[in-house]
Amino acid sequence: MDTIKATINRIKPVNPDLLRQAQTRLDNKTKPPGSLGRLEEFARRMAAISGTEVPDLSKKVIFTFAGDHGVVEEGVSLYPKEVTPQMVFNFLAGGAGVNVLARHSGAEVRVVDVGVDFDFGDTPGMLHRKVARGTRNFTKGPAMTREETVAALQVGIDLADQCRAEGVGLVGTGEMGIGNTTPSSAIIAAISGKTVAEVTHRGTGIGDEALVNKIRVIEAGLAINKPDPRDPLDVLAKVGGLEIAAIAGLVLGCAANSIPVVIDGFISTAGALIASELHPNVRDYIFAAHESVEIGHSFMLERIGAEPILDLNFRLGEGTGAALAMGLIDAGVKIMKEMATFEQAGVTK
């Protein structure tokens, strides 16, 4: 807990002077001022976050955190729990959606077992950071202990610290965990005070009856655990998940290390929401990859103050949205770096 507090204390707001300096440089490029819209916003924020006008994006990393959920036994997902480790092997083989899109954007995928209910032994190519073999069923008590929650947060913080040491210029979040839209909706309901029905959707594609059940399950979890909305770690422990906690830690750690972080969809945003509730300065370091199909997502983005970059009706997770958005952020940085100025090109301003 002490290192988490220490991490939070390291998070400073981004210097607005750097944002202005970056925009001045953009305004000298051969285009009407502001005409590249959000690409200029990306370039400006990337410069201000990293403290250099042309940040080095040769190393971009997406962390895909995997974890299981005890609440799956309540029938909240279309897929069996076995799919979590099966998909981990798919990530390691490079065949999943996030692998394809990360390659497309020139990013590396690092797969982290933070809580899968499966013994991976010494399977190579993955990061073994298992805190527990999944969470407990939150309809019967807390999903995690406070200690497990802190340990999972610390996994994310440590990975961010390591990114700083490696010179990673842009980090993306992702996750895999059958059933994990359920804890995500529970987190949003607990923090927002909205009804569960307002923030709960179909996940991988459940039907009407299953959706009614999912809402009932989350309501039961909130009723029995009574998470305290003023204590984000309490919410995370009682109705969250190990991969969600690791994402929250990664986002905290990126902010503490001045590394911009692209949050993927619904579940990743629930993790980022916990981080931003722990300290509002975190928000300066976040890029929201896309608008998810899941309801409740827009509430979180508003609360975090992030405008989604893409709107392609994604609902896959893994880091797929982050991968594509990282490509667009990269494009913004290249505008700053590669475009000619009016003077260089001999163009009348």
Next chain:
Amino acid sequence: MDTIKATINRIKPVNPDLLRQAQTRLDNKTKPPGSLGRLEEFARRMAAISGTEVPDLSKKVIFTFAGDHGVVEEGVSLYPKEVTPQMVFNFLAGGAGVNVLARHSGAEVRVVDVGVDFDFGDTPGMLHRKVARGTRNFTKGPAMTREETVAALQVGIDLADQCRAEGVGLVGTGEMGIGNTTPSSAIIAAISGKTVAEVTHRGTGIGDEALVNKIRVIEAGLAINKPDPRDPLDVLAKVGGLEIAAIAGLVLGCAANSIPVVIDGFISTAGALIASELHPNVRDYIFAAHESVEIGHSFMLERIGAEPILDLNFRLGEGTGAALAMGLIDAGVKIMKEMATFEQAGVTK
């Protein structure tokens, strides 16, 4: 005119069976069905248009057509006409926005002089297809003769035919022409019957007074020329532009050659609108890169039946939006090509 009719006669609707076959292949990939949203739409349409499930996108080309506009003497733009050739040299040197973003997406930029009021001599690296040194001021009569219009259309058609011969897998449109939002708005008003004020915006960033003048200028052009909305070539000739005509021709030619074409922003969409008014089957081959800031754009996209891929508040033109959208379409094709199936990955379906 005969070759334009012949081109139009070659345009066939896309086979819906191919769309279904492509979706079946996507549904075997390791993800919930439809969970990659519009990326699946891109993959499916690309497969159906090109007639192969995994189209070859190793060659992607953006054509940036440059032309001048006589109507600039009415004070419709913030920038002087000299900027058109200055920007052409910037394109050739690789320093403009479209160059940076095309490199980012792995596309080649080909710069076409179809109507710049400047003598480029034998400047290397560009395509010399000048039809006239700019259009005439449409407040005093037609912008172009019917012959000039047909010649500029033919420029685009010929380039599309050449792309087919070269095996180009995806084409993008772009343009440069100081003042060219003015003829674009005039085209939309003529075809839609909407008032000029409803479809006219600030272009590169003119102020309130200049906007009032721009609207008045377009109204004068429509009043004196009386373009016939049932004859798209009449509209194009009387209030259009040479680069807009070339874009219309490129879009027609791509459709005739079964090449998918990504239309950039406001001006490119005006060109694509002319093409789709000439034959509705054209619409099957169009991808709309992005939602432009210019009002009147959404009317055109609705009429063409295209949903924009990006919404990044761009208003630069050149092909910048097309360049980024081509990267996302490419990502969709890679999903089809590279993602593992449930069977390959040993994942429970």
